[in-house]
Amino acid sequence: MAAADLRDELTCSVCQDIYTDPVSLPCGHNFCQGCIRRTWEWQESIEEDPSCPECRQKYRKKPELQRNRSLCNIAERFLSTHPEHNGTGIFCTYCVHSHVPAAKSCLLCEASLCNTHVRVHSKSAEHVLIEPTTSMGNRKCSAHKELLKYYCCEDGACICASCCLAGEHRSHRVELLNEASEKKKEKLRNVLEKLSPETDETERGAQRLQEHRREVEKKAASETERVTVLFRDIREHLETLEKRLLINITRQKEELSLQLTNLILELDIKKDELFRKIHQIEELCNMADPLTVLQESDGAVFCVAEGADKEGRESDDIKVPAVGDLEVDLISETLLTGLAGIVTGVKESISRHSVSGILNVEILHSDDKNTSIEGKDSKYPISCNQAPDHTPSLLCGQKTTDLELDINTAANNISVSEDRKSAFYSLQDQCRPQAPERFKYYQVLSEKSFHLGQHYWEVEGSKTGDWRVGVAYASIERDGVQFHLGDNSKSWCLCKENNNYTVRHDKKETSLPHVFCRKIGISLDYEAGCLSFYELSEPIRHLHTFTAKFTEPLHAAFWVGRWGETWVTIVNSLLNNKGLTT
16 A cells, blocks of 8 residues: 555656656646656647646746656665556456456546456446546546546636636636547647648658759769779870880980990090000100110101191090980970870860860869969969869860951941951941941951850950950841840850950849959850850969850950950960960
8 A cells, every 4th residue: 555655656647657757847746857848849839838737837938847866766766666566557446356457447436447347337428437547636626626527728727516616717618628628639630730741741851852862972973983984094094105205215215325335335445546555655755765766756656646646736635426315305295295185085074974064174283372284485374273163275285266357247437457357446437338247336256157166266455445355146136235245145255344354145244353464365165055264364364154055156256345446356375376285
């Protein structure tokens, strides 16, 4: 009996089991920490303030839970000494001769019933059967000791009949427990209906993210394999190039070494002959007999000495025969040509696999902030940090495209030079015949068009005045409000206006950092849909890249403003003329 009473004191009113990690509320009641947290989470889901499940005291915000260590120790000690209470520990009240586990508890009878006694127990509505419990007192009013039958809607508390008639809940709106329970269940079902679609959508979102992650992993694996194969091929080509260069160097060394050995041998023979002659002459000089010396003067020794003296007068020293040197220029040329071929192959490989149409790849990387790509008399170092994603096609071995202006498209206020490389703004009308392809003002196109491949050209603009350079379709309007370069969907250009630089397409303008050099490199990759502009300063600086799907042949396009002495000209690439290679 004492054990049963102690168990009642150690039973959580929420889970009806021995306390697990008990905590105390400000009102003094104790609960399992997990039980009270789940209760408050449920109350929050139905938009109710947190309250004590025992006394219904409400709190504006969740109070801080104080762990009841003494109660925790007592509960643990109780379970260690009464292991049978680790289950429900409730037995049938009517099985007095043996401990038969209870299946239900009757609130009216305040008795626990095994399966046998449940079958013969009264089936009337007053006999409410619940899960086995020893806390019958929780089902009764603490004030009147009567069974809780009603629910006070105003106070949110379960009450007995006496509370309705004479207690503090008199005149309050009350409902039967079953009715109140059904209403609460209905609210919970509504909440569940709202949560179910959200749960489904969350699950679908998680599935989509999982699929995307798998796609990313698949793409990453594919890219890893592609890059690995690419670098393996690069290493193989570099090793082949290295072997070829080393073989060439070795061959030149052996040939030069053989020539030098033969020459050294000839000089050694000549040196021995000279030593022999010197020895004979020294012997004559050391003779004391004048007759012998004079007699020998008519011989070969005197002739040799006299001949040597003549040779000495003709030349103060013996010249060593000229011998060739290592052909370093040829080695360098072979090296640079091989590297250029490797880079071109890499670029083509990347272009084939690129989805976004990247125009170029970086040629060299260095731990230094700036890396120079040097060729013979190279003038322009390439700054890797300034053009991280785009390097001019020219630097990948592409030659400059030779362009000339098409006079048939030149406006009559544009003067074209005799070599058709320069366009000037002219106050004097050029009086050219009317033609459907001629612009009304300011503009001129190149004669050559591009419908495939990669192309590169350079232009230079005047220091004063406004000008634009870029590309345009041949179908661009010749007159109207949108025929200017960059003001329509058929042209892309770089603009200089009031000493400010921008790029324009379809009236959309992007400002550029200040450009110090008026010489501009333009690189076009038609298939990749990329048009890039570069400032040809030292180092070369990438300014902007347009990406588009080109649908018509493109012409180089030029716009010359009417203010000041304004001009643009197509120039030969210094990079190409200097023989810059990668």
